[in-house]
Amino acid sequence: MHGFYIYAVTAMLLFCLGLFGLVSHKNLLRKIVALNVMAGGVFLFFISIANLDPSGGVDPVPQAMVLTGIVVAISLTAFALCLARRIHEKTGQNELDTSCSIEGEDR
């Protein structure tokens, strides 16, 4: 039970750290890494709740969920990196344009 709290609290901290990174950084690569830190927190939390079984056994369901979650996170990260690279190629910037170019002149 003691171990559970150590892991669960660490997981929450990682999640919050990732969230803070996501909103505070402008650089796209950092944002994507921050999302992965968040994902790491979520996965650690799932692993820690697998240990909650009072009989002392380990619950396999959260571990199966973590495996699926990792696959989902990897594919989304790959896609986000692809888009970030495209944006870099087109504009030479590593940031999202916050001035909202959608109101600009039409081409």
Next chain:
Amino acid sequence: MESLLILVPLAAAMGSFLAPGRGIASWGFLTSLVIPALAAGTAMDVYQNGARRVSLGGWAEPLGIHLHMDGLSVIFLLMTALGGALVSIYSAFFFDRESARHFWPLWLLMWAALNSLFMISDIFNAYVVLELVTICAAALAVLSGKTESLQAGLRYLLVAMAGSLAFLMGVGFLYAETGMLDMFMQSGELQGGPVSAAAFGLMTTGLIMKSALLPFHFWLPPAPGEAPAPVSALLSALVVKGSFFLLLRLWVGVFEPAGITYHGAYFLGCLGVLAVLWGSYQALIQPRLKLIIAYSSVAQVGYLFLMFPLLCTVPEAPWAEKAWAGGPYQAISHGLAKAALFLAAGNLILSTGTDRIHYMKNIASRLPMTTFTLGLAGISLMGLPPSGGFVAKWMFMQAILESGQWWWAVAPVLGGLLTAGYVFRILGHAFLLAEKEVRMLPVPFVLEKIPLILALCSILIGFRAEEVIFLLQEHMLWTLELEGTP
């Protein structure tokens, strides 16, 4: 039959990915013929025999994966089938070969994911399917490859990913509390303590990020605003509804019985009202037609959230039935009307080359069908009788007045007025005579008719209110008890 609703678009997506030849659109045609028939069959079945569940692979609860069909799911399935089929036919004539090669696999995969989202019964699979919808939607949003659309797509992807992770964390809390993943079995197990509250907060935050409620609305207008017309229609009409559906399921089915929704419901209601007012105001001042329509989505999504304070604050409230029918009704009529508007806007861009409304003069005489479509869809958005939008707002107003929470009436009343403002702003320009002749290209026959059919549907569903309300009130299945347990 239910699993075919997922299997057919999935197979067609694979087919169109592997055989991207000249006949790629036929995969889409095929799906848009089969899915409405299947959805109608499922709906008839639920209408006559009541809600039911199908176990996939023959595994029993609580470990097995189940499809869950009740009134709410078949209504969303039908809306997706109708809207999706019509947008598919439009797309078959809209895209050139290069874009079609990318569009069809993504859209058909998204269709499969949406259909399974509406039938899913366990929350972890709901997460996986939501991610599938997100990744397809983001890929569709960047289809044109322009810098603006890339940025809009990435912004959407980042918001949606953060939202999904918050949702997944909530799934973890729910699992820790109940030891189960099936949301229809969790409802009785929640104790309403801090763990339930954490799950509630995380899942709600994640899902409202994905359904573009006010503070998280910033990704919504640019994404459809920059995408090709059929993609904008799909993003605004269907994708946003997916996460709203899940939110509704979880609130009413899982969290409300645990008694932890009271404050959250008022909070969501306030955000909804703000979204209606802010979105409508933004729509009034936008210079481009597609952005007007996109901001109007922010407002129309806001209406949906009025459901929560009416449904989830007072247990067993007598007005809850009306609020309960109003929300899904608003979702369907907005979905169809918004798809019609975006496709009509696509026609205008095809014809005039721009969607700035200052250049849209005299389209009423040149493109009468498209102008008529804009008007009809506008009627449904404003909520004038006898449209579907009217039924939804009428239900909301009745529930609001009966509940005595009169302050929510600000949204339907002021929102309707502002909606009328931006719809007439579009139509007003359409009837102005142009000082100098603007060159307009003719729009192909099918492309003109499809938005019109969609707009007509959004009006006509106002006449079928009785069946929809019957499905929503009589054929719901919220809780499930394991066999052998009391």
